[in-house]
Amino acid sequence: MKIDKNTVVSLRYKLTDAQNNVIEEPDSPMVYLHGGYEGTFPKIEAILEGQNIGFETTVQLEPTEAFGEYNPELLKIEPRTRFPEPLEVGMQFEGVPEEDSEEDTDLLAAEEDEDDSLIYTVTDVADNQVVLDGNHPLAGMALRFWVQVQDIRAATDEEIANRHPAGAESFTFGMPNEEDGEESDADDFISIASGAGRSNPRTLH
Template sequence: MKVEKGNKIKVEYEGKFDDGTVFDASSIHGNPLEFVAGKGHVVPGFDNAVVGMVLNEEKEITITPEDGYGPINAELSKEVPRDQLPKDEEPKVGMMLGVGLPNGQQVPAMITNVTEDKVTIDLNHPLAGKTLHFKIKVVDISEATEEDLKEEEEEGCCGSGHCGSHSEEGKEKEGCCGGGHCSSSDGDENDEDDEKSDVEETPESKPE
């Protein structure tokens, strides 16, 4: 049986950067990544790669930023007043924050600069601008039920929630891996909302 668009599949994977550093793997989570192929719930490069694979087939793929989490968008670097940040901990470069948008969605952001009265946060996806290398293996193929499709639509992300993503990016359920593999977010639609967003500290997460 070959993977077709609309199939529910399970994929074991290991994701690396160009330098060989492993940024995520299904073994870390203890279960394979599960999603419906061809429905945009994983980044395009990953989604396209699994279509046509057969059960237990393994292969290596390379995903460019264009087919992954997109290029780095300089407009997603924002300055916010320090008094908008949590008061219980001193902001530091590299600290991860959760930015709550007016629509209730929360997206991850990293502090990149700190001054006396302002903090610069980067709302780009942690994997934006990076070329990703994956070893993947399809370990289960089945027909997706209406319940499966509805569940993924509600989650807006792959059901297993791998990688600290974000996903679609903007779509977070702990941020699927891209390996997170949520689709990459455009970012532009959030520009105005980000100025009015609530910022709160979040535990440091795995890259989505």
């Protein structure tokens, strides 16, 4: 079987920066639904189209083909009082309220309902303020992916309807894993993310 639309593809992969420093090389394969379902980067999917099990290649992605250029406008400063204890650099939260919002609770609830809510990483903690960065940790970086096709199978009707393979996990690339996520009882701060994509498939974006 060749890789074609509506096939489920298992890939071994290694992710490095442009200088070949390893960023991630997991033991488990990446599994995605092929055919424009946003399961991997378009450039990678285009190269894999029509390939067989055993095919391997290295693909270089510029920032615009991967996680985008770094956007300084996604750097936010929020009051320290909006966050839980303990708070540490590296913690990640989903959604940030807009400035001068009078309906913080409603706004945050609305943001959490959006599938594409940004994940913000704490980059600095001061006495009264917290610095958050909404850029993906790999934004602005040129990346290299070594991939090897490990398995190909036809997708089920349910997988096609759901737009991702059954049981596939989420690739986070610097984002928190689902088991690391915690929910706080506080009503007025941003909820900790449970993982990029949440119930979505393991993906390379």
